[in-house]
Amino acid sequence: MANVPVQRMSQLMAKTLRDDPADAEVLSHKLLVRAGYVRRTAAGIWSWLPLGKRVLSNVERIVREEMDAIGAQEVLLPAILPREPYDATGRWDEYGPELFRLQDRRGGDYLLGPTHEEIFTLLVKDQASSYKDLPVILYQIQNKYRDEARPRAGILRGREFLMKDSYSFDTEDEGLARSYALHREAYQKIFARLGLDYRICAATAGAMGGSKSEEFLAPAEAGEDTFADCPNCDFAANTEAIAYELKPVDASGVPAAEDIPTPDTPTIETLAASLGVPASATLKNLLVKVDGEIVAVGVPGDREVDMDKVEAHFAPAAVELVTETDFATRPDLVRGYVGPQGLEKVTYIADPRVAPGTAWITGANKAGTHTKNVVAGRDFEVGEYVDVVVVQEGDPCPKCGTGLVLDRAIEIGHIFQLGRKYADALKLDVLGQNGKPVRVTMGSYGVGVSRAVAALAEQSADEKGLCWPQEVAPADVHVVAAGKALQTELALDISEKLAKAGARVLVDDRPGVSPGVKFTDSELIGVPQILVAGRRAAEGVVELKDRRTGEREELTVEEAIARLTA
Amino acid sequence: MANVPVQRMSQLMAKTLRDDPADAEVLSHKLLVRAGYVRRTAAGIWSWLPLGKRVLSNVERIVREEMDAIGAQEVLLPAILPREPYDATGRWDEYGPELFRLQDRRGGDYLLGPTHEEIFTLLVKDQASSYKDLPVILYQIQNKYRDEARPRAGILRGREFLMKDSYSFDTEDEGLARSYALHREAYQKIFARLGLDYRICAATAGAMGGSKSEEFLAPAEAGEDTFADCPNCDFAANTEAIAYELKPVDASGVPAAEDIPTPDTPTIETLAASLGVPASATLKNLLVKVDGEIVAVGVPGDREVDMDKVEAHFAPAAVELVTETDFATRPDLVRGYVGPQGLEKVTYIADPRVAPGTAWITGANKAGTHTKNVVAGRDFEVGEYVDVVVVQEGDPCPKCGTGLVLDRAIEIGHIFQLGRKYADALKLDVLGQNGKPVRVTMGSYGVGVSRAVAALAEQSADEKGLCWPQEVAPADVHVVAAGKALQTELALDISEKLAKAGARVLVDDRPGVSPGVKFTDSELIGVPQILVAGRRAAEGVVELKDRRTGEREELTVEEAIARLTA
Structure with missing residues (x-):
């Protein structure tokens, strides 16, 4: 990776705020706005400021690396899509008011893609002719559009949001199961690298159609999904997806009605x-x-x-x-x-x-x-x-009978075995080994990239502010010049040395801002390591603070640089 | 950079075509489709296949690095934008049918951003309060939308396209001139790294408003701009922007009308x-x-x-x-x-x-x-x-009088000194040094990222196909297995070794495809180095071919790997 220039806070387009925004209900919304990561542009439509964009890009990079690692091929399809394929699958109508529809200058109907099953199906129909061309997994990282009735919770549920969506194409059910398993493993790696606490839960397929489907849910107060966790066995499911077996009982002793x-x-x-x-x-x-x-x-x-x-x-x-x-x-x-x-x-x-x-x-x-x-x-x-009741805390685990625990969670990933729904609608066949056409079976898989940022903020924040895991943080080190010219000079000097050694550095060199305000801001912004050039700057001694634990240590400048670039 | 997994062509979603697409008029359109880089999804709306996406990402990375190097801060604003700010500047109407307009479920008016002057102006209005917060340069790399009357020439003029747009904010004219000069230098570096032949031409400001403006034009047959080049001095200008001085003459000898x-x-x-x-x-x-x-x-x-x-x-x-x-x-x-x-x-x-x-x-x-x-x-x-005539070949250079030469070119970059047009419309002031509000002056700067791919294809292609510069190419090496199992095994083995050493490798391991077809495809795809495991594979001897010059050399496998990873 190329060295990243030191980012000075004196020039950074990210004003921190002391107060929560008036319309913010959930923690990540409050903190991401207060720390200057995002700003609202319209209802459910957000702008990513420099620090937020860095975190978003870090998440994006992790997702990309793990998708590449399972042999998925990155493509980029349009966000503005023609109506016809969505008519063929019925989704132009089925999607209802959640679909952003528009017309071009000639009156042609278009939509802003909520997901891209149709277009990927057509792409593979154009590109693949034989079973030898499959299996294939294609993915993209791209803005998606859904006109939510109640966009809420900041970037947790926006109307424009960044998503990794991928699609697998196989000729046989076992192949689909393999592609699905590859995604399941990749997602586990992605969310582990992101430092997210999550559960894999059985899920309903919803508007996607298809059969098997699991959600990756990150437990958080702000979540919109409720999932049931069994304290005794490995069962976990979105409450929407819990289904009990039918157990007939003997009614021979019941009197007449x-x-x-x-x-x-x-x-x-x-x-x-x-x-x-x-x-x-x-x-x-x-x-x-x-x-x-x-x-x-x-x-x-x-x-x-x-x-x-x-x-x-x-x-x-x-x-x-x-x-x-x-x-x-x-x-x-x-x-x-x-x-x-x-x-x-x-x-x-x-x-x-x-x-x-x-x-x-x-x-x-x-x-x-x-x-x-x-x-x-x-x-x-x-x-x-039909299983239609609202699941309650204490309902028996469908697997072992233990009373279930209910929790709120954020859906950060979703994997589906679509089967042949889209291939049927759009007639996606390839030539099989026996020379006859075979209908292709598909999977569809999503990671909410911008939503993962919100989920991370929710899970990792403490009472002082955001608190990012290293790989996702907008910088590796936040250098604070706590004092006058001497401290600022030292802070900038250390920052340049750290950057030269490959660290990503944010330095608070704002003139006329008190050390107290700078400390508060550094905790709000949540870079994992905070290095303070303060009272003992003249002696070449600085303080290294761990944002999460609050542990502090005095070190010489050389020791600090060595530690931070180890 | 993390090692990139070897990409096998047997699994690559990129079918090469022998014939030009029927609707293609220009070289880059023909070649990018034939080589499997892009596919048309709707008029002026394109899908980037794996090889195309790699090239696009490479261009994006170069642009990002050079923008970071001038201290510009990356952000990401929405593509879907509320109407109000565009009403305030008059562009909601002025843009005419080129603007994609849409309504949300509540009937609110939105547009798909063609450029983002308004939203950046409002962002800085929210974030900056004092002259101390300026100057600042913000940029994003993002899809832009323009409903062109005649989308043409493949990705050269699409209705959805990837653009780097940036905006500078200064309190004084000299500051704007500095921000403009920084962009001019960054753009020179970007286009040099991309290996593009280009001219910096005086331009009219067009719909952006503002005063000074220059275009970066890449000479190419397929270009839509005509520019005039002086063979004698450094004058170059878009013909639309050429203006002659008024030179009154003596009419005393002219008889009465x-x-x-x-x-x-x-x-x-x-x-x-x-x-x-x-x-x-x-x-x-x-x-x-x-x-x-x-x-x-x-x-x-x-x-x-x-x-x-x-x-x-x-x-x-x-x-x-x-x-x-x-x-x-x-x-x-x-x-x-x-x-x-x-x-x-x-x-x-x-x-x-x-x-x-x-x-x-x-x-x-x-x-x-x-x-x-x-x-x-x-x-x-x-x-x-008013200078209103169509400039002709041989018209005098406005600077030195020499006859001008006219050429077609593709606009790959554009830099504008906007001045205070948007700041006036949206009332962007900051507190000045004297404690009084100062109206901010702005610049707006664009690089057509997807268009640069087309321009590169136009300029670097030869009669055999595409021919990418190293830094932009979808791979560093294209390994061709020209033969049976032995050659394929060797090709895959070499590919893994090259990838391990950090090279980006595309390997043609397609079974049942003749060496002749593989050679033709490798030249069409245009990776700079082609390594062939062919007749002498059993002896551990391979052939290294330079795609551009056609020079070939027989090397041992070890020599080849050493050469390619040097």
């Missing part, structure tokens, strides 16, 4: 209180409309329905809650007293907790009446079992 | 033929409308008006040619017989060649009649002198 008068109990709470039973003994039936058709969703009365899971199940169909109008047109649906038994013209899905043989108290489909001893599979049929 | 009957001579050609005079003795008066007002433009009859120059002079007002309708409403304007003498309600501008004292034959503002001995400044007044 029987109506019971329950006036004024239209809610689970009023019902349970009135009958003196736990809410978990009751069956809640949530009504939704899926593309206009009524669907009832059955879950135990003490559990909440996770609408994201319901939406994911029915996607791309639109899911909405039923309204007064819907009840008015369907007198058979009695608000507050709906039960699955005897319901007609309603699709009924239920959580696996409503397994065959389980008995419930549920609505009798008559006002002021419920039915008890209603047994799944005996008194009503479940059209489809 | 006199009408002459000239039936059926509505054009300069018919007039000159009918009178037996050279076209240069006549005065041509072109009528245009500027924001609806009629303007007459006077030039010698043998010269063409450069409409770009007329438009630049009146910008941002719109310039259009007059129509039949205009003539119908202005009977004083006699088509084909317009003269400046006695014209009313018409603004008259003229080229400096129509200097005070020059005498002309021109229209008499009566059908079938011209006037001779019409003297500028005596018989008519020129409202304003």
Whole structure:
């Protein structure tokens, strides 16, 4: 690497702020703005100032090196993309308002790429003709665009963000599994080098389609994902992706179903209180409309329905809650007293907790009446079992049964086995060994490069400010001139020597700024080593401080330089 | 730099083509597509394949190093930008259809940045408060967007392209001159390292506004700019920017103006033929409308008006040619017989060649009649002198008078002294030394990073294909396995050794591809050194070929490795 010129803070375009920005809710947002790493340009749209850009480039370099190491080939596709391929896969419409769409001067439709499955598929269709041309992994590091409804949390969820996206192309399922495994290992190396604490969690595929998928989640308060961690075994999953096996129970001892008068109990709470039973003994039936058709969703009365899971199940169909109008047109649906038994013209899905043989108290489909001893599979049929409840702390681990621990986390990576969804839509075949066309199977893999910076800031910060791991930090050493001309001269001299020896140096040479302010700023900025030219500068003695531990040591200038360039 | 893994062509996503793409007109477009460096994704929108991305990254690295060397600070601003600042400077409208505009989900107006003067101005306004915070130079390397009417020539003029743009901020004119000079030197170093042949030419500022501006032009057939080079002195200028001094002549000996009957001579050609005079003795008066007002433009009859120059002079007002309708409403304007003498309600501008004292034959503002001995400044007044003629080969050098030589060229860099245009529009002040606010003066500077790749391809290619300078090439060595298993094994072994020693290696290990095809491809791809494991592989003897000179030399494997890693 070429020597990096010393960066003087007297000239640095990065004003530190004493106060948190008014609109900042999460730690990384506050600190990255206060320390002068980023500035907001518009809602969810950010500018990277010099220190921030350095950190971003460091993350980018680490990602690039590990992708190169698995034989992935770097390319750069456009960010502005033609509509047609996204029509072919249906994503032009499916993406909804999250897609930035625009027209060119001739009225042609374009989009700003949210991910690039379509264009990579077409690229490989153009470039590869035979099974001999595969497998191949292509990647790019590029700005992505998503018009988030609520851009929040600074660079954690922006509308323009830097991402490494890669795509694997194989002729066989085993090949896809290999490409997937290569990415899994590369990502482990990337996040380890970044110094991020993370878990690999089972995930749902979401809008990408495809089958197997795992997320790399970095635990952090500010995270938008909730994941469940088993304290006993290696199970970890995004709560959206947890699915329990269906375990039928024996219902032979359950008496026949029987109506019971329950006036004024239209809610689970009023019902349970009135009958003196736990809410978990009751069956809640949530009504939704899926593309206009009524669907009832059955879950135990003490559990909440996770609408994201319901939406994911029915996607791309639109899911909405039923309204007064819907009840008015369907007198058979009695608000507050709906039960699955005897319901007609309603699709009924239920959580696996409503397994065959389980008995419930549920609505009798008559006002002021419920039915008890209603047994799944005996008194009503479940059209489809779908895991739809909100996972709670203490729910059993699907693998070993231990109570799960829930945590917030930031999604920093995601790997998908897409399969043939995109190859089918865009007809990507190559000639197989037997001379016949083979449909290609694909994987899609992402690392949020700018988001990783936020995740790192979240995880590594302390009460004084940012605190970067060495390989990511905007500099190796932050030299502070704490004093007058003598200290400044010494600080600049040391800085030049360190830079000459290959260190990346930030030097606080700001005239007229007190040592106290400089110390505070150096802790806010978070370079791992802080070297202070202070009171004993005249003797050639400086102080070396470890930003994380706070440990200090007095050294001669020569010792300090030797230590820092070892 | 970390060692780069050997890139095997058997796995490389870069299919070479024997034939030029049907739509390709220029050399770089043909070769970059044929050699598998780039692929078209949509009109003017390109994908960079692995070899192309490597070249692009090399150019980017060189630009970055030279910008860092002048103390410029790298930042990264968004590509998607809010409308408001562009309204404040008027560019939201002025840019016209070249600007990609879009709306977000809330109906807010955004644009894709064509250049970033506004946003940098606002960034510095946020960050800098005192003269002590300046001067500063900020730069970024980022995709830019311009919805070109006729995207052409492959990556030479794309609608999405990679650019280094930088901006300088100073409190005084001398500071701006220094920042400008720093860029001028950095650009000279960049283009020298890139191995580009270029000229620094005086330029017009165009849509950027501002005063002083120079272009870095790389002579090439495919170029869209025409520049004039003086074979005698150091003068070079974009022909759009050439301006001659006004040199009045003595008209005391010219007789009084006199009408002459000239039936059926509505054009300069018919007039000159009918009178037996050279076209240069006549005065041509072109009528245009500027924001609806009629303007007459006077030039010698043998010269063409450069409409770009007329438009630049009146910008941002719109310039259009007059129509039949205009003539119908202005009977004083006699088509084909317009003269400046006695014209009313018409603004008259003229080229400096129509200097005070020059005498002309021109229209008499009566059908079938011209006037001779019409003297500028005596018989008519020129409202304003503007250099508007199309420069021709042989026109005198404005500096030394020698006949100019015209050449086509590609604009690879552009430096502007913007002055206070943007600071005025966005009110960028800092506190001056005297405690009073000082308006900041700015410079704006660009290098076309992706365009430089095309310019390099244009300048360095020969009849066999691309031919990259070492520092830019996608690899240092292209190892060719010309034979069977033995040669392939040797080629791969040598490649690994070279890579271990730090060389960037591309190895052609494609099975079932003939040596002839591999040689042709290696010349098309254009890596500077080609190492062939061929007939004498069994003896450990290989052939080293210089791609540019074609010189070949037989060496032992050890000698070859030593030579290539020296």
